[in-house]
Amino acid sequence: MTPRxxxxxxxxxxxxxxxxxxxxxxxxxxxGHRLTLVSRTARTTGLPPGTRHVACDYDNPALLAETFRGADAVLVVTNDPTRPEHDRNIVRAAVEASAxxxxxxxxxxxHDPAADDLVxxxxxxxxxxVRDSGIPWxxxxxxxxxxHALAWAPGVRDAATTRALHPHSRNACIAPEDIAEVAALVLGDDGHDHRSYRLTGPRALSAHEQTEILAALLGRPLTCLPLTPDEAHALHLLTYPRAMADALLASADRQAAGAKSGTTDTVERLTGRAPTTFAQWAAAHLHRFAPARTEAATHARAHADAGPGRVPVSVRRT
Ligand SMILES: NC(=O)c1ccc[n+]([C@@H]2O[C@H](COP(=O)([O-])OP(=O)(O)OC[C@H]3O[C@@H](n4cnc5c(N)ncnc54)[C@H](OP(=O)(O)O)[C@@H]3O)[C@@H](O)[C@H]2O)c1
Known part of the structure; x- marks a missing residue:
């Protein structure tokens, strides 16, 4: 339970x-905080008391500034590296609104000196x-x-396979639920000004090892198939512009060189509990990988629900 x-x-x-x-x-x-949610389309129903949802595009600096007025804190999330003006607009609006x-x-x-890709x-x-804004950050x-493993769900369901470039390279991947818990602590409390928090999961895993974990949870064999760089690039181009696809390939190459396997204790230090393991995260989301209502999915969900304190509430609910 999140304390008040x-x-x-x-x-x-x-x-x-x-x-x-x-x-x-x-x-x-x-x-019990008062929230203003911002995205391009806004929900008007089902919001918790004290929460409003504003439809606001990052291309609209005037509306951003009006929306930020009176904010004690602003979480800045953008997702388009080809549109650097989004962050500029948000930071300027926060300054104008005295956030x-x-x-x-x-x-x-x-932090990786070898990382010079677009993202x-x-x-x-x-x-x-953000650091130069003059606002505590x-x-x-x-x-x-x-x-990212959710991209495998159709292949797991339909062909018992996952696919990855450099399938044996490891990444200390983290559950978004853990990032969210840290974000909520930082936004809702004092004492985090001018700090940078590196956030990882508890252990670096390869795609091959994640596939083995999924197979064990599902109770059926899965095969992790390697992608060539050209195949991976072509798959990225289905979703992203070329500059992003190139950046993702460079990022995968850095992972293969070992740049992403280090872990930190930041989640545990801030939240007081161990970070979510991939097995816990996968068990909580197993219905996405399993054909509808299999025994394995039911078993895994019961397993995930059985460990209060081990799996965060938000993970179990998702
Ligand atoms: N994925 C990873 O492995 C990873 C790892 C490290 C860091 N990150 C960073 O995490 C960030 C993404 O976080 P996330 O995955 O939680 O976000 P996300 O799921 O990609 O969602 C992006 C959010 O931004 C909103 N948005 C996008 N363009 C907008 C616009 N023009 N105006 C208003 N709202 C807009 C979207 O709202 P609507 O579309 O509904 O308007 C949505 O709410 C990125 O900065 C990424 O670099 C990601």
Whole structure:
């Protein structure tokens, strides 16, 4: 249970319909904070008391500034490296609205001197904007999200396979639920000004090892098939522009060189509990990988629900 905050704050969450901010909102609402959610389309029903959802595009600086007015803290989440003006607009609007604290969702790769791809250079520049804003700031720098495994779900369901470039390279991936819990702590509390938090899961895993974990949970064999660089690039081009596809390939090459296997104790230090393992995350999301209502999915969900304190509430509910 998220404890109630001593003082209720007005907190603005950009990226509110996305993976991290939507989970962050649950913690903050449960703690009794007043929330303003921001995304291009707004929900009008089913919002917790004290929460409003504003439809606002990052291309609209005037509306951003109006939305941020009176905010004690703003979570900054953008997701398009080809549109650097989004972060500029958000930071300028926060300054204009005299927001009290900026918390930026960045990435762990900013620390890697060998990372010069589009996504990492964009995040470094976003961090600089936040640090130079004059507003107290906190940077959240997570490793890859465990949710990337969801892209395997159709292959797992239909062909008992996963596919990955460099399938034996390891990444200390993290559950978005853990990032959200840290974000909620930082937004709702004092004492995090001018800090950067590198966030990882408990252990680095390869795609091959994640596939073995999924197979054990599902109770059926799965095969992890290697992708060639050209195949991986072509798959990225189905979703992203070429510059992003190139950046993702460079990122995978750095992973193969071992750049993403280090872990930190930051989640445990801040939340007081161990970070979610991939097995716990996968068990909580197993219905996405399993054909509807198999015995394995039911068993795994019961297993995930059985460990209070081991699996965060938000993970079990998702
Ligand atoms: N995925 C990873 O492994 C990973 C690892 C490290 C760091 N990160 C960082 O995490 C961030 C993404 O976080 P996430 O995955 O939680 O987000 P996400 O799921 O990609 O969602 C993006 C959010 O931004 C909103 N948004 C996008 N463009 C907008 C616009 N023009 N105007 C208003 N809202 C807009 C979207 O709202 P609507 O579309 O509903 O308007 C949505 O709420 C990125 O900065 C990424 O670099 C990701």
């Amino acid at each position: 905050a001593r003082t209720s704050r007005h907190i603005v969450l950009t990226g509110a319909t996305g993976k991290v901010a939507s989970l962050t909102a649950r913690h903050l609402a449960a703690a 009290g604290h900026l918390v930026k969702l960045s990435a762990a790769a900013v 990492t250079t964009w995040q470094r520049e976003n961090e600089r904007l 906190t940077l959240l720098q997570p490793r890859s999200f465990m949710t």
